[in-house]
Amino acid sequence: MQISHLPLRKFVAPEFIIGEHALSKCADYVAVFGAKKVLLVTDPGLVQAGWVSKVEQHLKEQHIPFERFDAVSPNPRDTEVKDGALLYRRMGCDMIIAIGGGSPIDCAKGIGIVVSNGGSILDYEGVDKIERPIPPLLCIPTTAGTGADISQFAIILDSARKVKIAIISKGIVPDISLIDPLCTATMDPELTAATGMDALTHAFEAYVSNASSPVTDMHALQAIEYLSEYLPGAYQHPLDISYRSGVMLGSLFAGLAFSNASLGIVHAMAHALGGLLDLPHGLCNALILEHSVAYNFSSCPERYRTIAEKILKKSLASESDETVRNLLQSYLETLRHKLNLGDKIEIAAVDEQTLVQLARVALRDPCVVTNPRTPKEEEIQALYAKIL
Numbered sequence: 001m002q003i004s005h006l007p008l009r010k011f012v013a014p015e016f017i018i019g020e021h022a023l024s025k026c027a028d029y030v031a032v033f034g035a036k037k038v039l040l041v042t043d044p045g046l047v048q049a050g051w052v053s054k055v056e057q058h059l060k061e062q063h064i065p066f067e068r069f070d071a072v073s074p075n076p077r078d079t080e081v082k083d084g085a086l087l088y089r090r091m092g093c094d095m096i097i098a099i100g101g102g103s104p105i106d107c108a109k110g111i112g113i114v115v116s117n118g119g120s121i122l123d124y125e126g127v128d129k130i131e132r133p134i135p136p137l138l139c140i141p142t143t144a145g146t147g148a149d150i151s152q153f154a155i156i157l158d159s160a161r162k163v164k165i166a167i168i169s170k171g172i173v174p175d176i177s178l179i180d181p182l183c184t185a186t187m188d189p190e191l192t193a194a195t196g197m198d199a200l201t202h203a204f205e206a207y208v209s210n211a212s213s214p215v216t217d218m219h220a221l222q223a224i225e226y227l228s229e230y231l232p233g234a235y236q237h238p239l240d241i242s243y244r245s246g247v248m249l250g251s252l253f254a255g256l257a258f259s260n261a262s263l264g265i266v267h268a269m270a271h272a273l274g275g276l277l278d279l280p281h282g283l284c285n286a287l288i289l290e291h292s293v294a295y296n297f298s299s300c301p302e303r304y305r306t307i308a309e310k311i312l313k314k315s316l317a318s319e320s321d322e323t324v325r326n327l328l329q330s331y332l333e334t335l336r337h338k339l340n341l342g343d344k345i346e347i348a349a350v351d352e353q354t355l356v357q358l359a360r361v362a363l364r365d366p367c368v369v370t371n372p373r374t375p376k377e378e379e380i381q382a383l384y385a386k387i388l
Contacts, residue, residue: 009213011260014150015176018252020241022180023051023140026097027058029176033136035095038066039088041108042099043073049186051142052099067091072100072107075274075281077159081110081121088115088135095136098174101195102146102155102281105139109154109172112137121156125165127366130172137174142183144234144247145195145282147202147255149177157275164275166366173259179252181245189235192247193339194282196231199223199251201285205264206257208296208303209370213261220257221310226250228311228331232338265375266292268365269383272358279345286341287387290332295383297325299373304328343387350388355381 017025030038038059042052047070059066069084088096088111098108110121112134117124124130139149148154154167187195203223206216230246237243270284297304301321308328309316316324336343350358359380362368368375 007213009211009215009260011213011215012152012170012173013256013259014174016150016179016252017176018179018248020180020182022178023054023183024058025178026055026138026140027062027064029138029178030059030064030095030097031062033095033175035064035136037091037093038064038095038097039084039091039093039111040066040068040097040099041072041084041111042068042070042104044070046070046100046104046142049142051140051183051186055097055099055140067093072104074103075157075164075278076103076107076110077157078121079159080107081114081156084108084111085114093135095138098137098139098149099142101141101143102148105141105146105148106154106156108137108139109134109167110156113167113172121167122158122165124167127168129167130169133171139174139177140183141177141179143187143191143195144181144184144244144251145198147199147251147258149174149179150252150255151259153259155271162276163361164271166271168366179248181241181248184244184248185239185241187238189238189340192235192238193341194280194286195251196227196234196247197286197289197336197339197341198282199247199254200227200231201266201289202254202258202263203227203250204289204293204307205266206254206261207307208300208372209261209264210372211261211370216257216261219253220261221306223250223253223257224307224310226253228335232335235339262370263367264292264371265295265362265368265380265383268362268367268371269358269380271365271367272361276354276358276361277347279347283341283345286336286339287343287345288383290329290336291383291386293328293332294325295375295379296371296373297321303372345387347388355384355388358384
């Protein structure tokens with residue numbers, strides 16, 4: 001392999017422990033940080049699933065005091081960050097454990113930002129706006145998809161504007177992530193499908209990003225290989241930990257890729273849908289992804305060809321660009337149907353004014369900057385019309 005040009009890139013990642021029963025190490029790592037009192041950030045579903053009580057039991061066994069904040073919504077709101085920060089300060093906490101999918105983890109990052117830097121979480125929208133380090137943050141992901149537990153991204157809903165803001169800073173990369181595939185076994189099939197497709201979208205968008213690098217490429221392609229192989233099995237056999245482990249590894253690799261190469265129009269559009277219409281993030285990604293392939297393909301055909309070869313496990317050197325594009329779109333459509341994800345989002349009809357508003361919000365999302373093709377407002381509207 002010959003490398004003719006190596007652009008300057010940075011790569012950040014937390015320490016992570018991966019494997020069955022990684023969750024059981026949580027109290028040991030709290031002790032390493034010397035924390036006196038921990039704030040547990042989670043959501044009601046994770047409390048019901050039993051994972052929060054397991055963490056609490058480990059903390060009790062080592063006599064580590066804690067407070068629980070479990071009022072986190074599926075699209076975490078600025079008001080929830082504020083409430084969590086108030087509880088953190090009032091109870092004298094000095095460390096945060098986030099238990100859950102992307103929503104509790106992003107909310108935990110937001111709480112950390114506010115308690116260390118003050119003000120409102122909305123003050124930190126954008127890139128590298130955080131001046132002071134956040135408190136120690138330990139993450140225990142319970143979904144295999146979001147990558148929030150290892151990324152330098154946090155997505156928070158501005159509840160007044162109904163816009164999801166992106167906060168990007170190495171200052172919010174967690175200190176450690178305990179990646180335990182057993183924790184994903186309580187996900188229902190719908191959530192398994194949605195979060196798995198979120199991870200696959202991370203890998204696709206990171207690989208075609210104009211900020212990609214050899215390091216992120218390696219992780220993105222590995223993620224695509226694992227997710228295409230193991231996600232259908234995890235959906236069909238939810239208690240089979242071998243499938244769950246494969247998807248968890250795929251999610252990890254995808255997270256390492258997108259955290260450092262960023263994303264593209266799929267996530268920009270999904271963020272707008274989540275903010276304005278409060279729609280599920282993973283489902284939005286799943287429906288937009290194949291249309292983004294058609295839209296972006298001409299800007300980086302060789303990149304998509306490599307993705308298709310990784311998925312189909314064969315050389316496509318003799319195939320035309322059109323054939324490769326069609327193969328890739330057909331694969332994504334077939335995968336979606338295997339996961340029982342429809343062709344459109346089932347909501348009331350969206351009028352033209354809403355499409356315009358969605359497109360304008362999406363175009364202001366930082367993920368658009370690294371998309372391989374620069375979109376126009378009417379093009380984004382047309383993509384939205386395909387799924388709404």
